[in-house]
Amino acid sequence: MGRAVQRPFIGLTAATAALGMAAVLTGCGATGSGDVTLHLVAADYDVSGGQTSKVYWEQLTTAFEAEHPGIKVEVQIESWNDVDRKVAEMVEAGNAPDVAQIGAYADYAADGRLYAADQLLSVPVQSNFLVPLTDAGEYKGTQYGLPFAASTRLLFYNKELFAEAGITGTPETWDELAEDARALKDSGVRYPFALPLGPEEAQAETLMWLLSGGTGYTDAVDKYAIDSQANISAFEWLRDELVKPGLTGPVAPGELNRKDAFAAFTRGEVGMLNGHPSLMQAAEKEGVDVGKVELPGREGEAKGSMGVADWIMGFKENGHRKEIGAFFDYVFSDANVLAFARQNDLLPPTVTASEAMEKDPEHADLREFLHALPTSVLPPVGKTSWAAVSETIKKKIGKAMEPGGSVAATLSEIDGDAAEAEAAE
Incomplete structure (x- = not known):
């Protein structure tokens, strides 16, 4: 527009x-x-x-x-x-x-x-x-x-790449998403699922997965709970089912920035990623036939989505x-x-x-x-500590996806930093 x-x-x-x-x-x-x-x-x-x-x-x-x-x-x-x-x-x-x-x-x-x-x-x-x-x-x-x-944010997919990979539906669970990513990789797609956990906007990509896994950055009383068991489980699934099998493309998630993932999508190199309305418009202008659905949850419908x-x-x-x-x-x-x-x-x-x-x-x-x-659920922007916590997530979350990296240790480190920032509010 x-x-x-x-x-x-x-x-x-x-x-x-x-x-x-x-x-x-x-x-x-x-x-x-x-x-x-x-x-x-x-x-x-x-x-x-x-x-x-x-x-x-x-x-x-x-x-x-x-x-x-x-x-x-x-x-x-x-x-x-x-x-x-x-x-x-x-x-x-x-x-x-x-x-x-x-x-x-x-x-x-x-x-x-x-x-x-x-x-x-x-x-x-x-x-x-x-x-x-x-x-x-x-x-x-x-x-x-x-x-x-x-x-x-919604889950975007390239309809043409889906068709070429023989995918006839859209993923309704995380396991189906991983199955579609494998089919895309087998058909030669460069980024079956683009996972931008680089420092540009990793806090947003992270929150999308935490919400679809059932929790988020804070607990029921609005305290940071970044290393909750549900969050650890969600990121271990990402590491084991998408990153380790090579389904996230040639760039390590911790080094892939959102703008680069979006640019690759507009070039027709990405099978799936989480996107927003402006990306939809940009991709369609470049001739990409964009499909969009809500990011699924682990067993079905996600428990929350990010606004x-x-x-x-x-x-x-x-x-x-x-x-x-x-x-x-x-x-x-x-x-x-x-x-x-x-x-x-x-x-x-x-x-x-x-x-x-x-x-x-x-x-x-x-x-x-x-x-x-x-x-939808928004990041905890009403906390004065959020700016510092957001920067910490951007800098550190990619380590959870590195070979030999520990999801639990990474989230625990981030949560400790968040607790310190929250105590200083």
């Missing part, structure tokens, strides 16, 4: 009517303090180096300002490589933006720098977020992170609570949420926008992702 936004932006009144609600919204109306300028720092989602993110925010803020003459919005777009660091530098210098659309919120919430969601949003808007995203946006039981864009989200938040520093609230109520109208999701091949973070996208024939290829998101 990657096109500039051309759909009309709707105002707060129209958005509320679309939701069938007539509540008095907390953020709208005159500010009572003259003109206010909000400083927004936002991430650039245009992977092709274009201007679609800039155009999106320009159109949205122009329409917002027309309906809220007392509020101006100054937009600063930064690349994903820089945006989190630049916001951190602004905050450290005592010059926090009013609004930041970035990758993490927990540290700022822990420092008391953010407005809570119920201080900013009208009740209809706050209650419209998908439940897993609301839960992931909470720090110590209070929501500070507002989910701006979402995605989930991800990016966040938008309001900083307290300048005292612009009402103005930020008005802006957020506008940002999360169905039309604006859908425009951004459609532009970037992402999933809407709200119930009503998700329902609208699911009904849209233009986006029929996203329905499997939409179905998976409401019951």
Whole structure:
């Protein structure tokens, strides 16, 4: 997709009517303090180096300002490589933006720098977020992170390579997945199952397998439990049934980064891997006939699937609570949420926008992702320790797949590091 936004932006009144609600919204109306300028720092989602993110925010803020003459919005777009660091530098210098659309919120919430969601949003808007995203946006039981864009992961497979290998169905258990990978290898596929556990995004690939194996990174009371017996068993299966038999391709999983695995899939060299909507679009543009199903569990349906989200938040520093609230109520109208999701091949973070996208024939290829998101599990982004734990996973998890490596020892080492980081929260 990657096109500039051309759909009309709707105002707060129209958005509320679309939701069938007539509540008095907390953020709208005159500010009572003259003109206010909000400083927004936002991430650039245009992977092709274009201007679609800039155009999106320009159109949205122009329409917002027309309906809220007392509020101006100054937009600063930064690349994903820089945006989190630049916001951190602004905050450290005592010059926090009013609004930041970035990758993490927990540290700022822990420092008391953010407005809570119920201080900013009208009740209809706050209650419209998908439940897993609301839960992931909470720090110590209070929501500070507002989910701006979402995605989930599915098992992708190359239909042409499946047909050439004589595979007529899709895997419904881990054993069937391994059997299909063997058939793909026998037919000459370079990467029967691409398993990217390299340092780029190993924490995501790891979580997908842990969830499909029955647990995840945390236990029932939200404490790290990375070396649980279920997690050890899941990774021992990966090592013994996929890696050791040579079913993961010529690059060791600990050295294979996601971007390289995805590039190989678009070249038609990968039989199966875990992918997201943007990869689907990229592969189809290169002529790959993409199939997609949910990653199976060990004995059948997986016990959980992974979701991800990016966040938008309001900083307290300048005292612009009402103005930020008005802006957020506008940002999360169905039309604006859908425009951004459609532009970037992402999933809407709200119930009503998700329902609208699911009904849209233009986006029929996203329905499997939409179905998976409401019951997905996100990484523990509400923990201030998560950034450090995520880096530890990226650096160390690949060792579990090395010849002579110990899954139990590797997960125990990571869990020990996580416990130390958690104790320092």
